[in-house]
Amino acid sequence: DQQVKQNSPSLSVQEGRISILNCDYTNSMFDYFLWYKKYPAEGPTFLISISSIKDKNEDGRFTVFLNKSAKHLSLHIVPSQPGDSAVYFCAASLGFQGAQKLVFGQGTRLTINP
Amino acid sequence: AAGVIQSPRHLIKEKRETATLKCYPIPRHDTVYWYQQGPGQDPQFLISFYEKMQSDKGSIPDRFSAQQFSDYHSELNMSSLELGDSALYFCASSSKTRGGAYNEQFFGPGTRLTVL
Secondary structure, eight states, rough: OEEEOOOEEEEEEEETSSSEEEEEEEOTTTOEEEEEOOOTTTEEEEEEETTHHHOOEEOOOOOOOEEEEEEEEEEEESSGGGGGGGEEEEESSHHHHHHOOOOOOOEEEEEEEO | OOOOEOOOEEEETTTOOOOOEEEEOTTTOOEEEEEEEEETTTOOOOOEEEEEEEEESSSSOTTTTEEEEETTEEEEESSOOOGGGGGEEEEHHHHHHHHTTTTTOOOOOOOOOEEO
């Protein structure tokens, strides 16, 4: 039972353009969402997060949008750079008060083409 | 800045052997989490500790046990290893902010366990 789903296993984007990675979730109790970036042979690196009381959070080139009614979130990267090529994981937790486990999506491999 | 340290980075074991994975959280982080990532899969939560007490448990086999020590480092002990235990094992740590919320989990580089 995959509670967090990333339906696109891969995405290819031209350098300088916008990359949009999508994530859907089924558990309406999730109320804190995070995006992680992962290079081969390394651990996931935290990128950006959003709590369910917001619909948008921005940090530099990264913006996360949350649509609670659709149980959908997306990560926008603009402009995309070659160093952004990696696997991106969406993760969700049952809140941020207290030590909550993360439930991950399957990941999307983003490739930025020069 | 100091990151999460995991050792060893690579481990090769035979079936039915035991393995111990170590995790050293970021200084002043009081919570440690263990995740398992199989080939081509997403990380799966195994177990977590807060202030040296187990706080949550996921799909961790009975053959595995873990603990958090007084210096906050954690060890994952795996016995009677099976071929299916071959995976990347990640440790993550987090801390409570001034507002009382736990925010992001910071991951270590992982230990790649290969069971032959």
